[in-house]
Amino acid sequence: MPVSPQAYRPAAPLLALGPNFWDAVAPAAFPETRLRFRNDRAAAEIGLETLGDDEWIKHFGRFEPMPGTLPQPLALRYHGHQFRSYNPDIGDGRGFTFAQAYDRDGRLMDLGTKGSGQTPYSRFGDGRLTLKGGVREILATEMLAALNVPTSRTLSLIETGEALDRGDEPSPTRSAVLVRLSHGHIRIGTFQRLAYFREEADMRRLVAYVLRHLYGVQGDDPVRLLNLVVERSATLAARYMAAGFVHGVLNSDNINITGESFDYGPWRFAPTWDPGFTAAYFDHQGLYAFGRQPEAIGWDVSQLASSLRLIADSEPLIAALDRFGGLFQPALTEAILWRLGVRPRDDRSDRDLARATERALRATQAPLDRFFFDVFGGVLPAGYADGWEELRGALDGYQRRTPRDHVVRAGAPCAMMIDEVETIWAAIAEHDDWSMLEGKIAQIRALGEALA
Template sequence: MPANPQAYRPETALLDLGDTFWDPVDAADFPATTLRFRNDAAAAEVGLDTLSDAEWTRHFGRFAPLPGTLPQPLALRYHGHQFRQYNPDIGDGRGFTFAPLRDGAGRLMDLGTKGSGQTPYSRFGDGRLTLKGGVREILATEMLEALHVPTSRTLSLIETGEDLVRGDEPSPTRSAVLVRLSHGHIRIGTFQRLAYHQDEAGMRALVGYVLRQLYGEDGDDPVRLLDLVVERTATLAARYMAAGFVHGVLNSDNINVTGESFDYGPWRFAPTWDPAFTAAYFDHAGLYAFGRQPEAIHWDVMQLAASLRLVAESDPLIETLQTFAPRYQAGIREAMFWRLGIRRFDDRRDHAVVQAVERVPRATDTPIDRFFFDWFGGHVPADYPDAFDELRRLLDPYTPRKDRDHPYWHGEPCSMLIDEVEAIWAPIAADDDWSRLHAKVAAIREMGAALA
C-alpha cells in the first residue's frame, strides 16, 4: 500500500471506454520474483517511491492490485501495420495495463507490463520477456530520458525464475517481468482496429477519451486530435534524430498517440551520422533506418488520419497531415540546439547550423556523442579538422544556454553503443554481477543533469 496517499492518485478512467477495448487477464504465476531494478525517481512522480521492497515485489511481480486502480489487469485490443503490412491479429500479447495513476502535474499515467504472461493475443508466443531484454529496456529508457526524448520509463524489473528459449540469442536464457510508467498506452493501432470494424461509436468514444484524459482538452473533435498527435510525433521524430537513436520497429501499433516513445526491442544508438544505419537485423530493406525515422513516423500518423475518416471529413485531416514536415523542421532545430547547449539566434542562421550539424559530422565519420560533448555550449574545440570551419563560423554569435561547470564535462562522453550494452549484460549472465548496470544508470543520470 502506498505510504504517501497525498501524492498517490489512482485512476479508473480507462474503464469508461467500455469492455470492447480490452480483455481482462491474469498475470503469470512465476516460480520466483527477485527484484533487480526499481526506479524510485519515476515512482516518486506517482506516489509509489515509499513502497518497501516486499510491497514492490507483490505489486510488480505478483500484480496484487494497487488500491483504487483497476481491479484486474487489462490486455488492450489493437491492430496495426507491421513493416507496412496490415495485421488485424495483434493486441497486448505479453503485457497488460494494470494501474492508471495521476502524476504530480495531473497527467494520466499507466503502469503497463512486458513479459507478464499470455493473453488472448499471444498467438504462438509464451508471453514472457528475457532478462536481457529487460536490461536493454532499462538502458534505452534511461538514455533517452537523459537526452530529452519523450519516453516511457522503466519502473521495475523483476527476475522470474523461468528458462526461456529464443531463436535469436543463446538459450535457455533467464526471464523477467518489466513494468513501465507511460503517459497512456493508446496506440495508432487502437484507432485502426475501430476503423477496420467500422465502429463509429467506439471511434468517437476513443477520440473523446484521448482528448480529455491524455491531452486535457474538452470536446471530441477528431481533427483537433490529429493536430495534437502530429505535433507530438513530429517532435518525437526530431528528438530521435538529435539523440542518434534508432527505435528499430516503428510499426503503427508501436506509436503512442501522446507522442511518447515506448516498447524497446532491437533498438540501437547510431555510432556516427549514418542515415542507413539500422537497428533490427530483420529490417532488410532499411525501412526503419536512422535517417528514415521521420518518414516512418509520418507514415504511421497518416494511418491515424485514414482511420479518423470514419468520423471526420477528409480535407481537414489532409490539411493537418501536411503540417508534419514544418513541425518536424521546427522540432529538429529545437532538438539540435538543446543538445548543442546553445540559445537560438535567428531562423535563417539556425537552419544553417542544423544543416551543418547534419552534414559535417557525417562527412567526417565523427562519433555523434563525441561531437555533441565537445561542442556543447558553443564551445569550439581547436583540434577538430578544417572540415568543421564552417560550423565554427556559424556558431560565432551564439551564446550557451548552460555552462560547462558540471563534473560531467571533465570526463568522457556518455554513450550507449551495442558493444557496451553487451559488456553490461555479460557479467550479469556469467556471475549475476549487476554493478556495471547500476554504474551505467548513474553515469547516464549524471549526463542528464549536465544537459538538463
C-alpha cells in the same frame, strides 16, 4: 499500502471505454520474484516511492491490484501495420495495463507490463520477457530521458526464475517481468482496429478519451486530435534524430498517441550520423533506418488520419497531416541546438546552425557522442579542422545555455553503444554482477541532470 498520501492519486478512466477496448486477463504465476531494479525517481512521480520491497514485489511481480485503480489487468486490443503490412491479429500479447494514476503534473499515467504472461493475443508466443530484454529497456529509457526524448520510464524489473528459449540469442536464458510508466498506452493501432471494424461510436468514444485524459481537451473532435498527434509525433521524430537513436521497429502499433516513445526491442544508438544505420537485423530494406525515422513516423500518423476518416471529412484531416514536415524541421533545429548546449538566437541563424551541424556530421562521420561532448556550449575545438569550417562559422556568436563544466566534468562522453550494452549484460549473465548496470544508470542520470 504505504503510498505517499499527498502524491498517490489513483484513477481508472480506462474502464469507462468499455469491454470492446480490452480483455480482462490474469498475470502469470512466476516461480520466483527477485527484485532487480526499482526506479524510485519515476515512482515518486505517482507517489509509490515509499513502497517497501515486499510491497513492490507484491504489486509489480505478482500483480495484486493497487488501491483505487483497475481491479484486474487489462490486455488492450489493437491492430497495426508491421513493416507496412496490415496485421489484424495483434494486441497486448505479453503485457497488460495494470493500473492508472495521475502524476504530480496532473497527467494520467498508465502502468503497463512486458513479460507478464499470455493473453488472448499471444498467438504462439509464451508471453514472457528475457532478462536481457528488460536490462536493455532500462538502458534505453534512461538514456533517452537524459537526452530529452519523450519516453516511457522503466519502473520495475523483477527476475522470474523461468528458463526461456529464444531463436535469436543464446538459450535457455533468464526471464523477467517489466513494468513501465507511460503517458497512456493507446496506440495508432488502437484507432486502426476500430476503423477496420467500422465501429463509429467506439471511435468517437476513443477520440474523446484521448483528448480529455491524455491531452486535457474536452470534446470529440477528430481533427483536433490529429493536429495534436502530428505536433507530438514530429517532435518525437526530431528528438530521435538529435539523440542519434534508432528505435528499430516503428510499426503503427508501436506509436503512442501521445508522441511518447516506448516498447524497446532491437534499438541502438547510431555511432555516426549515418542515415542508413539500422537497429533490427530483420529490417532488410532499411525501412526504419536512422535517416528514415521521420518518414516512418509520419507514415504511421497518416494511418491515424486514414482511420479517423470513419468519423471526419478527408480535407481537414489531410490539412492536419500536411503540417508534419513543417513542424519537424523547426523541432529538429531546436533539438540539435539543445544537444549543442547553446541558446537559440533567431529562426534563420538557428536553422543554419542545425543544417551546418548535420552536414558536418554526415560528411566527416565523426562519432556522435564524442562530437556533442566536445562541442557542448558552442566551442568547436581546434582538432576539428577539415570539413568543419561551415559549422565553426555558424557557431560564432552563440551563447551557452548551461555551464560547460557541468557536462564535461566526467572527462569523457556518456555514450550507449551496443558493445557496452553487451558487456553490461555479460556481467549479469555470467557472474550475476549488477554493478556495471547500476554504475551506468548513475552515469546516465548525471548526464541528464547536467543537460537539464
